């Protein structure tokens with residue numbers, strides 16, 4: 001049985017107020033007892049467990065079906081908790097914390113012995129972040145221990161941006177879910193390794209390379225993010241198929257008119273094979289697609305010029321194609337600037353390398 005607690009997503013809710021509400025107290029109690037509980041963060045929902053207990057953390061891997069060589073992020077609720085999980089903090093790491101915590105930035109640091117070995121998959125480093133969400137901060141503070149939390153989806157599925165998504169994937173597999181409404185950023189945190197100089201982005205996310213370079217100067221990018229890269233990513237999690245809808249997703253890039261024509265041909269062919277078709281569109285192309293008989297399900301992720309909106313809606317749209325049992329999907333692409341790097345990274349993973357340039 002999975003317990004579901006609803007918490008008002010009220011802007012008036014402070015961490016202090018939330019810590020005394022029964023839902024948070026109950027959920028924190030379960031975490032202290034070594035159970036796993038899902039909760040909202042500003043990026044996506046996380047599946048939390050006591051980061052100092054291998055027994056508790058093992059339940060996360062079991063619930064998600066996650067490969068055990070993929071380390072988890074440790075979440076802290078206050079700066080005082082940092083020294084219990086990480087040590088020898090490099091100056092640039094400290095500067096990033098000052099600039100972006102609480103927020104969607106995970107910083108890879110040398111770990112302490114208190115972090116359970118399963119959390120880091122045996123690595124000497126640990127990814128740490130302080131989330132910018134009052135419910136997340138309240139539950140971590142109330143639990144009184146650092147909380148290991150990957151995204152609260154079954155391994156390989158799109159990350160959950162609502163409690164309903166979490167329940168679709170994990171009902172009956174986790175002790176509880178705190179429902180705090182839809183998350184804000186929509187894509188996961190940026191992961192940056194500051195144990196090397198220059199620091200290197202292992203996963204693009206909610207904080208952009210540009211934002212970090214303004215604070216610490218040059219920031220490198222894992223070579224696996226270059227277009228057409230063949231390198232194995234350094235963040236163990238990035239090598240797995242991820243974020244994928246059940247239907248076959250193809251991304252089509254190139255001059256807009258030609259790309260659309262190619263997409264129509266592909267849809268027509270899929271339909272001839274009896275497949276239900278879908279288009280991952282933008283606000284700009286929605287009305288065009290509505291006139292095309294080849295497209296059964298047309299979903300917009302937002303405007304080409306509003307990457308924040310696209311990031312926020314992306315996973316819900318990928319899941320909606322599943323809900324509607326779409327078998328073949330063609331998708332538009334977006335700029336790689338700013339938040340676009342994270343958006344395109346997730347889309348390319350969801351497409352599992354099926355990208356066509358026309």
Ligand code: TXA
Pocket residue numbers: 041043044045046047070071072073104106108120123125126127131149150151152187188189190191202203234235236237238
């Ligand atoms: O926004 C987020 O980061 C969400 C919310 C819940 O905080 N969490 C999340 O966790 O996305 P997860 O486990 O789905 O992704 C963690 C990523 C993986 O790609 C993992 O390989 C990488 O971070 N990672 C964690 N620890 C690492 C380490 N010590 N060295 C290199 N990569 C690490």
Ligand code: MG
Pocket residue numbers: 150151159
């Ligand atoms: Mg994940």
